[in-house]
Every structure is written in C-alpha cells, then in structure tokens.
Amino acid sequence: MTDLFSPIEVGSMALKNRIVMAPLTRNRAGEGNVPTAMNVTYYEQRATAGLIITEATPISAMAHGYPATPGIHSDDQVQGWKKVVDAVHAKGGKIVLQLWHVGRISHPSLLPNGALPVAPSAIKPSGKAFTYQGLQDFVTPRALDAEELPSIVADYVTATKNALKAGFDGVEIHAANGYLLDQFLRDGTNKRSDQYGGSVENRMRFPLEVVCAVVDVAGADKVGIRVSPLNPFNDIRDSDPQTLFNAFAEALSPLKLAYLHAVEGGMTGEKTPPFDFVALRKHFKGNYMANLAYDKARGNAAIASGNVDLVAFGVPFIANPDLVERFRLDAPLNAADQSSFYGGTDKGYTDYPTL
Numbered sequence: 001m002t003d004l005f006s007p008i009e010v011g012s013m014a015l016k017n018r019i020v021m022a023p024l025t026r027n028r029a030g031e032g033n034v035p036t037a038m039n040v041t042y043y044e045q046r047a048t049a050g051l052i053i054t055e056a057t058p059i060s061a062m063a064h065g066y067p068a069t070p071g072i073h074s075d076d077q078v079q080g081w082k083k084v085v086d087a088v089h090a091k092g093g094k095i096v097l098q099l100w101h102v103g104r105i106s107h108p109s110l111l112p113n114g115a116l117p118v119a120p121s122a123i124k125p126s127g128k129a130f131t132y133q134g135l136q137d138f139v140t141p142r143a144l145d146a147e148e149l150p151s152i153v154a155d156y157v158t159a160t161k162n163a164l165k166a167g168f169d170g171v172e173i174h175a176a177n178g179y180l181l182d183q184f185l186r187d188g189t190n191k192r193s194d195q196y197g198g199s200v201e202n203r204m205r206f207p208l209e210v211v212c213a214v215v216d217v218a219g220a221d222k223v224g225i226r227v228s229p230l231n232p233f234n235d236i237r238d239s240d241p242q243t244l245f246n247a248f249a250e251a252l253s254p255l256k257l258a259y260l261h262a263v264e265g266g267m268t269g270e271k272t273p274p275f276d277f278v279a280l281r282k283h284f285k286g287n288y289m290a291n292l293a294y295d296k297a298r299g300n301a302a303i304a305s306g307n308v309d310l311v312a313f314g315v316p317f318i319a320n321p322d323l324v325e326r327f328r329l330d331a332p333l334n335a336a337d338q339s340s341f342y343g344g345t346d347k348g349y350t351d352y353p354t355l
C-alpha cells in the first residue's frame with residue numbers, strides 16, 4: 001500500500017519518502033541575511049525528510065519583509081546556502097529553495113533607501129510589519145508599473161540561477177500566504193485596470209510569467225509552486241477563490257511542474273469557507289502536496305485516498321528533527337515551543353532532542 005513512507009519521483013527528484021518539511025520562517029539568518037553555521041545544523045538535522053523546502057527566501061533586496069530572513073541575491077548568501085545544501089546532501093536528503101517576494105508585506109525600514117514596498121495596487125494591508133524596531137504599522141505600498149514587472153521577473157530568474165549555483169535540487173515558487181504573487185492573483189489586492197488586473201486570466205498573468213521564466217532556467221522538473229486559496233494571512237482575500245485557483249491549477253498543469261503545494265486552510269486555524277481541494281488537485285495533472293495540521297494518520301489516509309502524493313509538515317518538523325523516524329516507530333512527538341519560532345538562538349531551533 002502506498003503511504004507516507006513510499007518513495008516517489010517528483011520531477012527530477014527521487015524522494016525516499018513522502019514526508020516533506022514545509023517552508024518555515026525562523027528569522028535566524030546572519031549578517032547580510034546570509035545563512036549561518038547554525039542554519040546548516042538545523043537543516044542537516046532534518047535531512048531524513050523525503051524533501052526539505054527551505055524557509056521563504058527573498059529573491060532581491062526589495063523582496064524582504066521581515067528581519068533576519070536569508071536571501072538568495074548576494075554571493076555571500078549563495079555561499080551560505082551552499083553549505084546548507086551540501087550538509088543535507090551528505091545526509092542523503094533533498095532540498096529545494098523557496099523563492100519569495102513579499103510585495104506589500106514589508107516596511108521602508110527593511111528596504112533599500114527606505115523605499116516603499118511594492119504591490120499590484122496601492123492598498124495598505126491591515127496589521128503591522130515585523131521590523132528590526134519592533135511591530136510598526138504597514139504603509140500604503142507603491143503600485144507597480146507594468147513596465148517594471150520584467151525586472152521583477154528578472155530577479156526571480158537571477159535568484160533561480162543562484163539557487164542552482166548553490167546546488168539546490170530545485171525551487172518552490174511562493175505564490176501563497178498573501179505575498180506578491182498572491183497579491184496579483186486576488187481581487188482584494190489587485191485592482192489594476194491593465195492586462196495584469198481584472199479578469200482571472202489577467203490576474204494570473206504576472207504569476208504565470210514568473211513561473212514560465214523560472215521554468216526556462218531551471219527546467220519544469222525542478223520547479224514546484226505553493227498556493228493557499230483559503231488562508232486569510234496578511235489581509236489577503238478574494239471574492240471567488242475556487243474559480244481563481246481552479247483556473248490557476250489548470251493554467252499551471254501543461255507546464256509539467258514537479259508539484260503543486262497547497263496550504264489547505266487558514267494558517268492559524270481560522271474558520272474558512274468551504275473549498276474543494278480535490279477539485280483543485282484534479283485541475284493539476286501532476287504531484288499534489290498537501291499541507292496544514294496533518295499528522296501521520298491523516299497523512300497516510302490522504303495518500304491512500306489517491307488525491308494526495310506528498311504531505312508537508314511544519315510545526316512537527318520544528319520540534320522533531322527525526323520526525324520520519326518517530327512516525328515510523330509511532331513514537332511520541334516533542335511539543336513545539338511557540339515562543340522560539342521567530343528569531344533567537346539555537347534554543348528552540350537546533351536543540352530539540354532526537355529519540
């Protein structure tokens with residue numbers, strides 16, 4: 001029977017199991033947003049996952065929106081990531097880098113020369129930005145001109161080349177959780193009147209341009225994508241997510257990506273409207289990775305149903321570097337310490353015990 005422990009071919013990657021480490025922002029990059037030796041240890045400890053997806057990684061200086069997130073746009077960052085990749089590979093693991101542009105979820109204090117964050121439309125998110133000076137009100141972002149979009153596509157291309165240079169097995173395009181590509185997809189944040197706004201087809205245009213450009217440099221078999229149709233995080237909304245994301249899955253399908261990764265609800269357990277993820281999955285003819293509060297039993301049941309190929313685990317991987325072994329043995333899991341999720345030292349990062 002196929003279950004979480006069954007090997008699987010995902011694009012160009014032969015995975016030893018279907019237990020994926022979800023992308024997890026931990027805010028522990030070093031000076032210059034360069035991955036450190038402590039970051040190497042953290043990922044290396046989790047290399048028994050079938051696949052590791054790195055924490056969201058800004059593709060350019062303008063793509064940052066939080067303190068101490070490791071970028072993939074400077075040579076030092078590439079060298080720092082290479083040490084992570086080499087350590088994971090030495091342990092027999094596979095690892096892809098998550099390509100991130102935050103769009104409006106940022107703050108001038110985090111951007112070059114105090115620049116305004118950029119977005120499809122000049123709509124301020126509700127809530128506050130995490131900055132080096134603490135929580136600060138979001139600002140109204142600057143709406144991007146259509147003429148500027150090719151330079152952002154070029155940043156995705158450079159970041160992808162950098163990821164390949166660092167030795168990553170592939171990349172995951174972050175189109176979820178209310179960041180730039182999600183801001184283009186949704187009618188709550190995209191009020192453009194040009195060819196990048198309005199209809200579903202127009203709102204998908206920029207995200208699809210990014211995907212095609214990344215595929216051109218990496219090959220489709222090294223590219224995955226993450227979406228979160230129901231997640232209200234970062235003040236994102238859409239009047240009809242099912243129609244939008246079914247269409248997006250349908251448009252992505254012929255590109256033959258390695259996988260489609262879906263956050264199947266609200267990230268912090270919010271009540272969400274109904275959404276048919278099996279329908280979404282059927283629009284995408286390729287591997288489907290499910291994420292959101294799965295445990296071993298639900299993960300196995302999802303894979304047995306035939307509707308899910310891979311399951312990504314977030315919080316359990318924070319607290320259990322040997323999650324795969326614990327699942328195998330039905331061993332109890334360590335509880336995660338929420339207070340050390342974002343930022344800090346090795347405490348709550350590399351010091352969770354193995355069995």
Ligand code: 8OZ
Pocket residue numbers: 025056066176177233
């Ligand atoms: C939690 C805190 C900060 C960032 C995401 C990159 O939601 C994130 C993130 C999550 O994708």
